[in-house]
Amino acid sequence: MKHTKVIEVLQSDKLLQPVLVKGWVRSFRNDRFIAVNDGSTINNIQCVLEDNTIDAAIQSRINVGAAVAIEGTLIESQGKGQRVEIQVSNVEIEGDADPEELKLTILSPKRHTLEKLREQAHLRVRTNTFGAIMRVRSKLSFAIHEYFQKNDFYYVHTPVITKSDAEGAGEAFKVTNLDLNNIPKNENGEVDYKEDFFGGETNLTVSGQLEAETYAMGLGQVYTFGPTFRAENSNTSRHLAEFWMVEPEVAFCDLDGNMDLAEDFIKYVIQFVLDNCQDDLEFLENRLVQEDKQKPQAERAEMLLRDKLKFILENNFKRVSYTEAIDILKNSKPNKKKKFKFPIDGWGADLQSEHERFLVEKHFKCPVILFDYPADIKSFYMRLNEDGKTVRAMDILFPGIGEIVGGSQREERLDVLKEKMAALNIPEEELWWYLDTRRFGTCTHSGFGLGFERLVLFVTGMGNIRDVIPYPRTPLNAEF
Amino acid sequence: MKHTKVIEVLQSDKLLQPVLVKGWVRSFRNDRFIAVNDGSTINNIQCVLEDNTIDAAIQSRINVGAAVAIEGTLIESQGKGQRVEIQVSNVEIEGDADPEELKLTILSPKRHTLEKLREQAHLRVRTNTFGAIMRVRSKLSFAIHEYFQKNDFYYVHTPVITKSDAEGAGEAFKVTNLDLNNIPKNENGEVDYKEDFFGGETNLTVSGQLEAETYAMGLGQVYTFGPTFRAENSNTSRHLAEFWMVEPEVAFCDLDGNMDLAEDFIKYVIQFVLDNCQDDLEFLENRLVQEDKQKPQAERAEMLLRDKLKFILENNFKRVSYTEAIDILKNSKPNKKKKFKFPIDGWGADLQSEHERFLVEKHFKCPVILFDYPADIKSFYMRLNEDGKTVRAMDILFPGIGEIVGGSQREERLDVLKEKMAALNIPEEELWWYLDTRRFGTCTHSGFGLGFERLVLFVTGMGNIRDVIPYPRTPLNAEF
Numbered sequence: 001m002k003h004t005k006v007i008e009v010l011q012s013d014k015l016l017q018p019v020l021v022k023g024w025v026r027s028f029r030n031d032r033f034i035a036v037n038d039g040s041t042i043n044n045i046q047c048v049l050e051d052n053t054i055d056a057a058i059q060s061r062i063n064v065g066a067a068v069a070i071e072g073t074l075i076e077s078q079g080k081g082q083r084v085e086i087q088v089s090n091v092e093i094e095g096d097a098d099p100e101e102l103k104l105t106i107l108s109p110k111r112h113t114l115e116k117l118r119e120q121a122h123l124r125v126r127t128n129t130f131g132a133i134m135r136v137r138s139k140l141s142f143a144i145h146e147y148f149q150k151n152d153f154y155y156v157h158t159p160v161i162t163k164s165d166a167e168g169a170g171e172a173f174k175v176t177n178l179d180l181n182n183i184p185k186n187e188n189g190e191v192d193y194k195e196d197f198f199g200g201e202t203n204l205t206v207s208g209q210l211e212a213e214t215y216a217m218g219l220g221q222v223y224t225f226g227p228t229f230r231a232e233n234s235n236t237s238r239h240l241a242e243f244w245m246v247e248p249e250v251a252f253c254d255l256d257g258n259m260d261l262a263e264d265f266i267k268y269v270i271q272f273v274l275d276n277c278q279d280d281l282e283f284l285e286n287r288l289v290q291e292d293k294q295k296p297q298a299e300r301a302e303m304l305l306r307d308k309l310k311f312i313l314e315n316n317f318k319r320v321s322y323t324e325a326i327d328i329l330k331n332s333k334p335n336k337k338k339k340f341k342f343p344i345d346g347w348g349a350d351l352q353s354e355h356e357r358f359l360v361e362k363h364f365k366c367p368v369i370l371f372d373y374p375a376d377i378k379s380f381y382m383r384l385n386e387d388g389k390t391v392r393a394m395d396i397l398f399p400g401i402g403e404i405v406g407g408s409q410r411e412e413r414l415d416v417l418k419e420k421m422a423a424l425n426i427p428e429e430e431l432w433w434y435l436d437t438r439r440f441g442t443c444t445h446s447g448f449g450l451g452f453e454r455l456v457l458f459v460t461g462m463g464n465i466r467d468v469i470p471y472p473r474t475p476l477n478a479e480f
Numbered sequence: 481m482k483h484t485k486v487i488e489v490l491q492s493d494k495l496l497q498p499v500l501v502k503g504w505v506r507s508f509r510n511d512r513f514i515a516v517n518d519g520s521t522i523n524n525i526q527c528v529l530e531d532n533t534i535d536a537a538i539q540s541r542i543n544v545g546a547a548v549a550i551e552g553t554l555i556e557s558q559g560k561g562q563r564v565e566i567q568v569s570n571v572e573i574e575g576d577a578d579p580e581e582l583k584l585t586i587l588s589p590k591r592h593t594l595e596k597l598r599e600q601a602h603l604r605v606r607t608n609t610f611g612a613i614m615r616v617r618s619k620l621s622f623a624i625h626e627y628f629q630k631n632d633f634y635y636v637h638t639p640v641i642t643k644s645d646a647e648g649a650g651e652a653f654k655v656t657n658l659d660l661n662n663i664p665k666n667e668n669g670e671v672d673y674k675e676d677f678f679g680g681e682t683n684l685t686v687s688g689q690l691e692a693e694t695y696a697m698g699l700g701q702v703y704t705f706g707p708t709f710r711a712e713n714s715n716t717s718r719h720l721a722e723f724w725m726v727e728p729e730v731a732f733c734d735l736d737g738n739m740d741l742a743e744d745f746i747k748y749v750i751q752f753v754l755d756n757c758q759d760d761l762e763f764l765e766n767r768l769v770q771e772d773k774q775k776p777q778a779e780r781a782e783m784l785l786r787d788k789l790k791f792i793l794e795n796n797f798k799r800v801s802y803t804e805a806i807d808i809l810k811n812s813k814p815n816k817k818k819k820f821k822f823p824i825d826g827w828g829a830d831l832q833s834e835h836e837r838f839l840v841e842k843h844f845k846c847p848v849i850l851f852d853y854p855a856d857i858k859s860f861y862m863r864l865n866e867d868g869k870t871v872r873a874m875d876i877l878f879p880g881i882g883e884i885v886g887g888s889q890r891e892e893r894l895d896v897l898k899e900k901m902a903a904l905n906i907p908e909e910e911l912w913w914y915l916d917t918r919r920f921g922t923c924t925h926s927g928f929g930l931g932f933e934r935l936v937l938f939v940t941g942m943g944n945i946r947d948v949i950p951y952p953r954t955p956l957n958a959e960f
Contacts, residue, residue, distance in 0.1 A: 003732060005632060005700070022732040023700070024921045038731070039700035040632055067923035069732075094732070095892065095922030107920060122691075122913035123920070125698030134699060138634035145625050152485060152520055154618035159951040160640065160707045161653075161684075161722050163958050173641075173655050173677070175684065177711045180654065180663055180671045191660045197653070197711055197721065199956035204641075204655065211602075211951060211960060218605030219614060220485070220503070220519030226707065227640045231657045231677055241677065242641050251518070252483060252502040252549075252574070412575065433602035433960050440587060440603070441504045442575030443547035471639040471691060476679035478643050480691060480913050 003069065007040035010084065015074055019086060021045055022069045022094070024126065027109070028062050034088070036070060042132050042279050046085040047072060054091050065097030065107045065126075114467055121471055122480055129287060132280035133460050133468055136273055140456060143272035144225060144246055147265055153221040153248060158208030160227065163200055164430055172203035173231045173241075204229035207449060208247050210381075210434050213410060216249040216445055217437050223248040225452070233475050237464040238402070240453060242473040249447035255383075255392040255409040258446035259369050262396055262405050263317045266455075270309050273459055281306055281459075288461045305461045308399075317367040317396065320359070323347065325370055328363060329355050350377045353402055360397045368397045380420045382408040394448070401458050407448020414438035483549065487520035490564065492554060499554045499566060501525055502574070504606065505546045507589065514542060514568070516550060522612050522759050526565040527552060534571050545577030545587045545606075594947055601951055602960055609767060612760035613940050613948055616753055620936060623752035624705055624726055627745055633701040633728060638688030640707065643680055644910055652683035653711045653721075684709035687929060688727050690861075690914050693890060696729040696925055697917050703728040705932070713955050717944040718882070720933060722953040729927035735863075735872040735889040738926035739849050742876055742885050743797045746935075750789050753939055761786055761939075768941045785941045788879075797847040797876065800839070803827065805850055808843060809835050830857045833882055840877045848877045860900045862888040874928070881938050887928025894918035 003020040004012070012019075023038030023045075035044035047070045049059075062068065072086040079085070097107070106112045106120045106127070117124040124130040148155065161175050177197035178184065186192040193201045208224040215222045228245040248261065273281065285305035292300040303311060320328075329335055329344040329351075342352045351370070360368050371394040375384060382391035396405035411417045417438055421428060428435060456468040466472040471480045483500040484492070492499070503518030503525075515524035527550045529539075542548065552566040559565070577587070586592045586600045586607070597604040604610040625635065641655050657677035658664065666672040673681045688704040695702045708725040728741065753761065765785035772780040783791060800808075809815055809824040809831075822832045831850070840848050851874040855864060862871035876885035891897045897918055901908060908915060936948040946952035951960045 007632065022923070024697075039634075039696075039698050065920045067731075067921040094924065095918075095920075097920045102920060105916075105920065120913075122694040122916060123698075125695050131698060134636070134695070135634055138629075138636070141635045141637075142625055142629045145622055149618075149622045152487065154519075154615055155621045156614070156618070156950055157621075157707070157724055159722060159953060159958070159960070161709070161953050161958055162960070164960070173657055174660065175653050175655060176660070177653055178660070180656070180658070180660070183660055183663065197713075197955060198953070198958040200958065202958050214602040214960075215605050215614070215950065216519075217504075218519050218603075218611060227637070229641070233677075242639060244637055251547075433600075436585075436602060438575075440545045440575075440577045440582060440585065441547040443502070444574065470636055470695065473639060473641050473678070475677060478639070478641050478678040478680065478682050480639070480642070480644070480694075 001071070005040040006036065006038045006043070006045045009045050009074065009086070010041065010043055010082070012074060012084065015076060015084070017074055018071065019074045020069065020071045021047070021086065023067070025062055025064055025066045025068055025097075027064060031059070034062060034068070034070065034091075036068060037131075039131060042128055042135070042283050043082075046077065046079070046082055047088050048085055049088045049091075053088055058091055058093060061093045061096055062091065063097050063099050063102070064109055065102050066093055067095035068092065069094055114464065118466055118472070125470070128283060130467075132283050133456070133462065134470065135280050136277045136284070136460055137456050137468060139273050139276050140269055140459060141225070141452075143269040143276075144452075146272070147268045148223045148248065151221070153223045154215075154219045156208075156212055156215045156219075156222045156224050157226065158205065158211040158224050158247075160205050161198070161202050162205050163198070163202055164210070171230050171232050172206050173229050175202045175204055206230060207245070209249065209447060209449065210431070212247055212249040212447065213445065214433065214437055216251045216447070217441065217443075220252075221248070221250050235475055237466075238454070238457075240465055240469065240472055240474060243465075243469070244452040246450040246452055247447060249445065251443055251445045253409075253446045254444050255371060255394060255446055258407055258409060258448060259317075259319060259371070259394055262394075262407060262448050262450075263369070266396075266405075266450075267313050269455070270312055270459065274306065274309055274313075281309075284460050284462075301461075308461075309459065312367060315366045317369050318364045319369045319371065320364070321372045322370055322374065322390065323372065325351070325355075325359060329358065332358060332363070334358060348374050348376065356397045356402050360399050365399075367399070370395050370397065378408070380424050380426060381410050381417070383411045384416055384420075392446075398454075398458055401454050403451075404454045404458065405448050405450045407446065409444065409446040412438060412442045412444055414442065481551070485520040486516065486518045486523070486525045489525050489554065489566070490521065490523055490562070492564065495554055495556060495564070497554055498551065498569075500549065500551045501527070501566065502549045503547070505542055505544055505548055505577075507544060508542050511539070514548070514550065514571075516548060517611075519611060522608055522615070522763050523562075526557065526559070526562055527568050528565055529568045529571075533568055538571055538573060541573045541576055542571065543577050543579050543582070544589055545582050546573055547575035548572065549574055594944065598946055598952070605950070608763060610947075612763050613936070613942065614950065615760050616757045616764070616940055617936050617948060619753050619756050620749055620939060621705070621932075623749040623756075624932075626752070627748045628703045628728065631701070633703045634695075634699045636688070636692055636695045636699075636702045636704050637706065638685065638691040638704050640685050641678070641682050642685050643678070643682055644690070651710050651712050652686050653709050655682045655684055686710060687725070689729065689927060689929065690911070692727055692729040692927065693925065694913065694917055696731045696927070697921065697923075700732075701728070701730050715955055717946075718934070718937075720945055720949065720952055720954060723945075723949070724932040726930040726932055727927060729925065731923055731925045733926045734924050735851060735874060735926055738887050738889060738928060739797075739799060739851070739874055742874075742887060742928050742930075743849070746876075746885075746930075747793050749935070750792055750939065754786065754789055754793075761789075764940050764942075781941075788941075789939065792847060795846045797849050798844045799849045799851065800844070802850055802853045802870065805831070805835075805839060809838065812838060812843070814838060828854050828856065836877045836882050840879050845879075847879070850875050850877065858888070860904050860906060861890050861897070863891045864896055864900075872926075878934075878938055881934050884934045884938065885928050885930045887926065889924065889926040892918060892922045892924055894922065
């Protein structure tokens with residue numbers, strides 16, 4: 001007999017028919033009720049054991065965490081909380097879980113802190129919270145692909161190992177095959193990268209944008225979705241050394257089109273999880289409600305998780321120029337009362353997290369798209385405006401998360417781009433191929449990068465980015 | 481007026497209505513016919529210019545490679561080869577392409593070798609061949625996600641940077657943030673990895689399998705689809721230092737289930753591209769036909785590209801045990817006539833490419849799944865059979881490609897796994913978390929890895945793996 005996934009059993013109407021499920025014991029109450037979960041859904045199937053149905057030796061091995069195969073008959077449930085349950089006829093133990101050993105792990109049935117769960121990241125996916133997060137993460141990933149594919153974008157795998165560090169600004173990890181105990185040196189006493197695997201210095205990518213641009217010039221509309229790396233020593237709840245980024249790039253698209261795309265895209269994927277992750281979102285929402293009960297009133301969330309997601313769908317993102325934003329901030333109460341750590345006294349300053357939060361959470365109370373930033377605080381490839389001092393950049397700021405998207409219309413004019421690179425000492429030889437896109441059939445084009453984990457944070461309501469990726473990489477931590 | 485994608489224009493029935501397209505000039509014949517491509521499809525839209533419609537200065541800039549915006553009226557085409565065309569009313573040049581400069585690139589309208597195209601990988605996607613390959617690659621990627629998501633698998637992002645090198649066998653790239661010109665040393669004179677970003681030695685992953693297994697033990701059915709790395713010095717047409725791999729992992733699934741899954745999966749994604757990439761496949765098929773005309777009869781393909789793909793769909797993969805395969809090979813003509821470079825004289829030998837090709841292309845003439853390999857030539861995590869000498873491994877061999885899938889039922893028994901690791905000197909401390917999956921609720925489970933680029937090779941009919949990934953990384957090459 002083939003086994004059936006729990007998600008299917010729970011929706012099945014094949015009452016009084018035999019059924020086989022395989023999964024892990026989540027609880028075993030009163031020597032009678034076995035809750036089995038197989039990961040296909042957050043919901044367990046209740047398996048009801050009558051007296052003497054199974055061997056006592058087997059019964060004694062039905063422990064939390066054990067892998068079991070349970071045969072029985074599907075019946076309407078007598079109890080509350082589930083529509084159907086299984087009247088057990090046979091139990092096989094596929095894999096034991098010794099309660100004494102289990103006690104030492106986060107699988108033991110008691111409350112563990114998220115920090116503790118992180119130390120056993122290989123087991124935490126077996127908990128309700130992390131099962132829910134990772135299912136939502138998977139569905140969100142798929143929604144991203146579906147959105148772009150439906151809209152005739154092509155998926156491009158930009159390289160992870162790269163020689164160019166134009167964007168890295170020293171924050172790129174090095175990749176090497178050299179023996180670090182015995183680094184070959186050239187006649188000048190410097191590392192002889194000619195001896196290395198790629199015959200040159202190589203890094204882990206900090207962004208696939210430049211390569212994606214070359215592909216947009218051929219395929220028109222492309223997107224990347226892949227891992228990205230920063231050797232940035234920031235131990236915060238919002239930074240990872242390895243994270244996944246989504247980077248669409250569109251030919252013949254200006255900054256307005258770019259903002260339209262980003263907003264439409266984000267709304268699509270949020271709608272997708274609302275439609276496809278109802279049980280997991282409900283669980284995560286309740287989790288937050290419980291968590292909030294421990295907090296003082298003022299720190300509690302203003303909206304339930306799913307209401308917050310619906311709010312995003314139902315409201316236009318507020319589009320505000322950097323210059324307007326500076327005016328608002330300069331005249332804001334916290335600025336006048338000197339409550340900002342970085343006071344705003346004029347045009348040109350980079351916005352800090354406190355400013356972004358004020359704009360999004362206090363002033364506009366909705367997602368905000370800031371655009372037309374000062375050229376000096378943005379990257380070399382962003383298109384210079386006619387004013388000569390701002391660039392066609394845009395950042396999307398989300399409540400509780402801060403920057404979730406950063407994008408721009410790209411500088412398509414070869415001469416302007418070269419001037420900018422020269423001013424920043426970016427050697428043309430390094431980016432000859434990038435410059436070629438401006439040499440042959442250059443055109444207006446735009447794109448953005450979305451930090452995938454920040455989106456997962458927002459959608460799941462989790463507070464630490466380490467809890468929305470299976471195996472987080474942070475300073476001093478690359479376990480598993 | 482908003483512009484319309486060429487793929488939509490070509491299917492449009494809005495005859496006699498105004499239309500705006502934006503794209504790149506592929507050809508300009510008789511001062512009259514502009515073929516414009518925007519990457520959305522391999523097909524161009526023909527734009528017909530009447531005399532004196534546009535300024536001579538503009539007309540002189542309509543060169544191959546230039547980016548143009550063309551307005552006009554959609555009309556039924558008078559010529560052969562297209563249903564509709566655009567009667568031009570206005571042309572704007574978005575970006576020039578100087579014919580003299582273009583001559584120096586692969587965009588110049590003449591035949592270039594694939595080797596030459598590789599040197600300008602940033603431009604090759606603008607050619608018909610690479611546009612087609614990369615659109616097919618994108619669709620194949622999506623088909624992979626769709627298959628697993630439809631079948632209730634969850635997508636897992638396993639880490640790229642990892643401390644464990646259990647599988648790497650020295651073929652993993654090192655990742656570091658240390659200054660290679662000034663490596664910190666500890667008191668023993670060895671590299672002091674404590675000073676490194678992660679506080680220890682780290683590598684680029686060679687497989688996400690072990691981490692995927694931990695996730696299958698929670699979510700039941702998972703898959704990875706991400707970049708994988710090998711610092712292997714093989715300059716062949718089938719190896720890349722950076723490639724994408726698909727790795728499903730399924731709890732409560734044995735080797736038979738694993739073979740069923742792999743076959744069903746491959747057939748699904750091939751059917752998907754047959755359904756969704758008709759124009760690109762037709763182009764690639766014709767390309768091969770042309771290529772074959774240069775070859776002697778004996779070396780020509782036996783089947784057209786799409787017939788080869790359909791053949792995969794219509795036939796069961798032949799399942800053959802390693803032991804049977806050895807018998808067939810031992811008694812084969814090439815073996816008896818000493819035509820194999822590595823003669824087969826007994827059980828236990830690893831199969832070489834020549835043997836695999838004989839089995840697939842000469843003997844069975846269809847995809848073959850070889851299973852139950854000798855334990856000695858396979859990985860430590862594969863389940864030992866009752867015979868004590870073979871393991872529940874399987875490889876899928878494809879005509880022209882060789883191994884496209886490698887998988888196994890995993891050793892779920894803690895004691896057997898530990899013995900195997902000890903025999904191979906794999907320290908338990910390094911894989912404590914992996915062993916935990918066998919300690920708590922272990923179960924029968926299986927999975928496989930599919931080298932994505934090999935699948936793209938097969939589907940596109942290309943001969944060199946460097947031509948099916950945007951920016952190939954190989955020994956001494958990490959350009960762009």
